[in-house]
Amino acid sequence: MVDRTIVEDALVDGLFDWVDEGTLTTIVAESTGVADPSTRDALVFGVVAWLLVEGYMTPTTMGNPWDVDIWEALRRIAGPWFHDSSRELQFTQMELTARGRAAAEAIAVREGWTPPTAALYN
Numbered sequence: 160m161v162d163r164t165i166v167e168d169a170l171v172d173g174l175f176d177w178v179d180e181g182t183l184t185t186i187v188a189e190s191t192g193v194a195d196p197s198t199r200d201a202l203v204f205g206v207v208a209w210l211l212v213e214g215y216m217t218p219t220t221m222g223n224p225w226d227v228d229i230w231e232a233l234r235r236i237a238g239p240w241f242h243d244s245s246r247e248l249q250f251t252q253m254e255l256t257a258r259g260r261a262a263a264e265a266i267a268v269r270e271g272w273t274p275p276t277a278a279l280y281n
Contacts (some may be wrong), residue, residue, distance in 0.1 A: 161270055162183035165190045165206055170215060170263040174274050177252030178216065185215070189228065205208055220251045221248065 163171070168186045172178050183203045193199045211229050218225045219230045219259040225232055236250040255263060265275040 165202075166209065166215075167266050169190070169206060169210060170259055171266055173216060173253070173259060174263045174267070175252055176234040177219065177222075179252045180250055181279055207236060207250070208233055210253065210259070213258075215262060216253040217256055218250060219254050222254070224254075236268070 165186055165196060168190070169178055169183060172182055172186070183206055184199060187193065187199055187202045187206065191199075193202060197259065211218065215217060218236070224236075227235070264274045
C-alpha cells in the first residue's frame with residue numbers, strides 16, 4: 160500500500176479519469192474510516208474546496224469546464240447539500256489543471272512509476 164494523503168490520492172486518480180464525488184467519497188472513507196454520511200460528505204467537500212481553490216482541479220461536465228469562478232462552483236456543489244443535509248453531496252466531475260497534473264506526475268515519480276501521457280477522458 161502506498162502512503163499518500165487524501166489530496167494526493169485524488170490527484171493521482173485524476174491522471175487516469177475524471178474525479179467525481181464517488182471517487183472522493185471512497186478515498187475519504189478508506190483514508191479516515193469515517194462512516195457517518197454527513198461527516199464524510201463534509202470532509203469530501205473540504206477536499207473539493209481545497210483542490211479547486213488551490214488550482215489543482217477544475218469542475219467539469221463531461222469534459223466541459225464550468226464557465227464560473229471558483230466561489231460559484233463551490234456554491235453550486237455545496238448549495239443543495241448544505242441546505243438539506245439528508246441529501247448526498249453530488250457534483251459532476253473534476254479534472255486536473257496543469258498545476259494538478261504536474262503535482263500528480265511528481266507523486267508518480269516519487270513512487271517510481273510512469274504516469275500516463277493523457278487521462279482516459281482526454
